[in-house]
Amino acid sequence: MGAPLAIEAKSLHKTYGGLFGPRQRALAGLDLAVARGEAFGLIGPNGAGKTTFIKILLGIARPTTGEVKLLGGDPEAVETRRRVGYLPERLHLPHAWTPPAFLASVARLKGVAHPPRALLELLGRVGLADDAQRKIGGFSKGMRQRLGLAAALIGSPELLVLDEPTDGIDPLGRMEVRKLLMEELARGATLFLNSHLLAETERVCGRVGILSHGRVLREGRLEDLCQSSAYYRVRFAPGSDAVALEAAGFLPGREAGAWRCEADTPQKLNEALDRARRSGALLVEVAREEKDLEEVLQEAVRGASPAPPAREAAA
């Protein structure tokens, strides 16, 4: 039996519109499983269906067909949602309220005790302790985002669903948020992150899913996704004979002094290295070439084809 799942989606389809307007497919058979206690990042181009998936996950929208489970239960069940913290992409906050008043309101609706000191501590965790008495209307985008994050953390939820959590936050603030998310992870919470900031996703998430045209194109551990299967990055000591290295099967790398070597087995890699050494080159460094998440995303999306027309999937 596998680890208990925080999120489980099976053959999820979602089509908007119809009747009088055009039908628009947002999800086209999405399958995804996220284990409890892990940090999962969902990435993809605009219109890929990320926000729709999050909405279905939280019972804000309903799937056309398919099944979704949240913490093993129904996303629409009150008891399930009590265990979830959510930060929407564009959180609309009451302008005339102060942060503690807003957090107290969220705590009341969550059915969580909210002593003023605990709320102030929470504001301190997101870096808003000094602004506790200010009205939210005067907050910057980043400050609103921090307040939204504080609201998501109320009640120490088992699952945190964060839609663009660092949007509008300055680089130092992002580091603070990252630290906070790591603390939550260490506490045992599951993180489900949707972010356009790929570097952010890379730093926080252990597993990543790439969504495009309403389907998960690739999904797995970050190191597996970013690993290039056949290429190695090789560096030789200065003074190596470039012509001899090319003859030995090495390709010039992007940086000065760096070379690339295609080898699908360790034997082939060592044979190439032996040829280079025979030409007098001295090996300094060899490592499997890794792509960054941006490249992985590009590669995945480029190869993806749009889903078949909505009518077929809905049938």
Place this chain on the structure above:
Amino acid sequence: MRTMLAVAADLIREATKRKWFLGLAIAITAVLVTLSLSLRMDVVDGALAATRLFGKLTRGPIQSVDVALRPVFMAVAAVVFYGGSVFGIIACADFAPTLLSPGRIEHLLALPVRRWQLLAGTFLGVLALSLAAALYGSGGLIVLLGVKTGLWTWRPLVAGLLSSVSFAAVYAAMLTASLYARSASVSAAIGFVVFISGIVSGFRYDLIPMFEPGVGRTLFTGYTMLFPRISALAGAAMDIAGYRPLQVHSLWSLLAGMLVFGGGVLTLGIWRFEQKDF
């Protein structure tokens, strides 16, 4: 129930920060304070002998206090009923659209709150605001006139309650309209349509003879039957406030009409809300 009350309390908290409601509270208070300082009423043996407003003697026959104050109470009931409803339609028009605004509704729906509780809580909050304003205005006047004349009556309070019942029916339609078109203007427009149609509906039997028998009369009768008889309830409120026998056949049937209309429209709203994707 606790969740619903929490939603209602949040709405009231938000309303207290709005200029519309601060303005209403200030206006009612200003009228009461001005009257308390500038109105002098001389009562001798239960009769109102003289009334001075801003030091100027107002002419009128010497009457017993309760008779003399009847027109005042009736006028107040009318102002609270009609004026309160118009104010409420304008001031409360954007509560539901704000609740349903992108970024807020998603956040609320992700909380452990049932959809119907959100809508019912919003309705309850507006109802509480309407009651508070009606009772503050009517109650303030009762206290003011009671202190000055020694006449204490509950009647204007009942008239105030009836105005809130009527507004509840109007607001139910406004709330439901917001679920079909998230716009404060649409919500206010629907509120005014129901309010005016409800006034016309109250005079249905006086107006029907003006239509020739046939399609026009049938359509008019059918249309006005859809709406609660707001003007008839306003008349009843004024009758109660003014110690007059009720002109309407049955106050209970009027109230039942309000309940059926408001409850029906609110049920439609809740159904729509339950089905809707955000």
